[in-house]
Amino acid sequence: MAAPAGTVWLYGLHAVAAALKNPARRLRRLVLTEEAQAVLTLECDGPLPLPPELAPRARIDEILGARPGSGIVHQGVALLADQLAAPALLDALKRPGPVLVLDQIFDPRNVGALMRTAQAFGACAVITQDRNAPEETGALAKAASGALETLPLLRIVNIARALIVLKSANVWVVGLDGHATNTLRGEAFAGRRVALVLGSEGEGMRRLTRETCDEICALAMPGGMESLNVSAAGAVALYELTREG
Numbered sequence: 001m002a003a004p005a006g007t008v009w010l011y012g013l014h015a016v017a018a019a020l021k022n023p024a025r026r027l028r029r030l031v032l033t034e035e036a037q038a039v040l041t042l043e044c045d046g047p048l049p050l051p052p053e054l055a056p057r058a059r060i061d062e063i064l065g066a067r068p069g070s071g072i073v074h075q076g077v078a079l080l081a082d083q084l085a086a087p088a089l090l091d092a093l094k095r096p097g098p099v100l101v102l103d104q105i106f107d108p109r110n111v112g113a114l115m116r117t118a119q120a121f122g123a124c125a126v127i128t129q130d131r132n133a134p135e136e137t138g139a140l141a142k143a144a145s146g147a148l149e150t151l152p153l154l155r156i157v158n159i160a161r162a163l164i165v166l167k168s169a170n171v172w173v174v175g176l177d178g179h180a181t182n183t184l185r186g187e188a189f190a191g192r193r194v195a196l197v198l199g200s201e202g203e204g205m206r207r208l209t210r211e212t213c214d215e216i217c218a219l220a221m222p223g224g225m226e227s228l229n230v231s232a233a234g235a236v237a238l239y240e241l242t243r244e245g
Helices: 015-022 034-043 057-064 108-120 138-144 157-169 207-212 230-242
Strands: 008-012 027-032 077-082 099-103 124-131 152-157 171-176 193-201 213-219
Touching: 008 057, 008 138, 015 027, 015 034, 015 138, 027 034, 027 057, 027 193, 057 077, 057 099, 057 230, 077 124, 099 157, 099 171, 108 124, 108 138, 108 230, 152 171, 157 171, 157 193, 157 207, 171 230, 193 207, 193 230
Parallel strands: 099 124, 099 193, 124 152, 171 193, 171 213
Antiparallel strands: 008 077, 027 077
16 A cells, blocks of 8 residues: 555554654554554553554555565554654754765665664764655664664755765765775774765765765775675774774
């Protein structure tokens, strides 16, 4: 069942519980199995904020378009809600922490996983390009495991221009590239606010994005692996940037 314009079907216990707790979410419909109702009520620490519609798992499969191989694992929970409004970039920067910038990362599960990691390491926002990144979807929200509700996801028309805005706000822009000669070391950025830029797994950062960075670094990988997938690389890089000592 397609969601009406401006709304999204969210699914999975953690993603839906986080959305139900988010006062910025406008909630439309909550469809649950009887078993999931009890679990979700515990997740929400009290009464659910809107009356649920009880339905068998097969009905939720039908609502979400879940088929074998679709990758939709809803755990008996589906929520129709309005999409979240993102703040302006300079408003997002009022929050503390590093910025994560995603250049042409298309897979919603990768974006969601990176949002979860960014939230864990205290990032202030995640930036993607409007045309070359997934919209807010149930798959993205489930992979984010609640981070979509607490961490701003900004869809920007032009990544290079956004990097210039970040630099004007005294943010040091670091691109991650496995072939760079410099190694990413957290202590080198002590006292600086950093925006970490990740490119797609296949092609990396685009030329203009790369040229707009203040510097390009690679991850230290003494085990000899040539590269990591983008969500793993983002986790290692954010850990390195935010570790103390």
